[in-house]
């Protein structure tokens with residue numbers, strides 16, 4: 001059974017995930033940085049540095065949300081960054097941010113589903129995703145469609161939460177993620193489920209080698225996993 005945010009409701013995982021991110025969109029950036037003590041910003045920067053040598057010009061940011069990973073990708077000096085997301089609410093907050101920062105001429109934010117991308121095959125030099133793949137309804141389908149729109153030789157760089165395996169980080173992480181974070185998240189976002197769904201969806205996500213195996217199954221080569229900060233998150237890389 002898929003982990004969904006609103007267990008008592010009927011909608012598909014995709015519908016529920018879009019609804020949840022619509023609900024929390026105005027508090028998302030604040031909570032992200034507050035709950036991670038700003039470490040999420042460093043993780044995105046590190047992931048983008050892994051693409052530096054490739055000099056990608058056309059970049060697709062999947063599950064772009066409010067666009068923070070797309071903004072980090074500007075460090076690569078691309079011609080264009082396209083951000084796609086299924087949540088109109090997150091995109092609206094992102095679009096306002098781009099306008100304010102003067103990035104709206106280079107970062108194009110569009111409504112779009114990772115499992116049905118509206119781009120030709122072999123369009124992008126790099127496809128990036130931060131904290132998105134765990135929310136896909138059909139993980140393999142999403143990763144395969146990302147592979148389809150990548151140019152041959154192009155890379156995908158994915159950041160996702162993972163589960164620390166060693167004492168004492170494993171215990172500390174579980175305590176923080178399951179007991180502290182849902183309470184703060186609920187009070188600030190006013191959404192009853194979003195920050196309970198977060199640890200549950202991380203728990204159900206096939207991290208580490210399992211995720212590398214899936215990347216390999218859908219066609220990526222030269223796959224690598226780089227754990228971040230005691231394994232709280234990981235960067236995954238694959239090439240077409």
Ligand SMILES: C[S@@+](CC[C@H](N)C(=O)[O-])C[C@H]1O[C@@H](n2cnc3c(N)ncnc32)[C@H](O)[C@@H]1O
Nearest residue numbers: 021063064065085086087090113114130131135
């Ligand atoms: C945790 S947010 C991450 C946002 C951003 N990448 C960041 O680093 O802050 C996850 C985003 O994934 C989006 N999402 C989930 N499933 C998706 C799908 N199938 N296609 C596109 N976006 C999706 C959600 O709407 C949400 O905005």
